[in-house]
Amino acid sequence: MPATMVAAIQMVSTHNIDENLRQAALLLDRAASQGARVAVLPENFAALDTDNMVLHGSREISPDGPIRSFLAEQARRHRLWIVGGSLPIAARPDGTPLEERVRASCIVVNDQGKEVARYDKVHLFDAMVADSQGQYRESDTFEPGDSLVTVDTPAGRLGLAICYDLRFPELFRQLRDRQADWITLPSAFTWQTGNAHWHPLIQARAIENQVWVVAPGQGGQNSEHRRTWGHSMIVDPWGKVRKELPEGAGVITTALDPDYLQQVRTRMPVWEHRRL
16 A cells, blocks of 8 residues: 555634634645645534533534534545544434533544544543643533544554543554554643643654554634644654644644554564563
């Protein structure tokens, strides 16, 4: 399989869904024009609005919802696979409706506009952070997912994770066990936690599992009380940062080379050396 160009898209989303989707459309167009075959959007790319997540999620139960139909239309327009960051959906994957909470769902859409995978964020961010917001309690709004997901893409077998999942290495181990060649991590890290841990954790997950990690983030002042870290990165299986965008909306691209991936795994076959 030849090397495949992928794009990580960084955004500065707000509470305005229409404006967020306009920003996403421009960046997806830029990614396609740079030769990307797969583009990855950040967490909450369309709706960064905690107070109204249940309302937004109720509109996304069907693939005809405004955000899901946007992803399908953009994929068809650009002949582009899209990893849809995360969006709220007020139903479980089996169709069971949710009334008080939503799932934080990453939808993968192929270049024909068909949804081919859905991953619901397993680990929820309930933490105290020394910023102007102070406390984050995703579990008040979101129901955790309970399944891991991989899907075949033009860039190889993809494992799906979202933001806070980064702190749980066992999730990444299981994705590698499921033959993942690369893992996406759409995120909205706070500035404080990103400044402390973003780089070492992403590089560690890439090195430990010998996978490419494509990690697009929110990167800027999203609201009066919320500033996100940004620093979207594409990291290779040796842990080298191939591309990085510190702050602001934009696109970074890198060709994921399967020969290089195999070379890393062959020269240091850590997967065969495991004892525990």
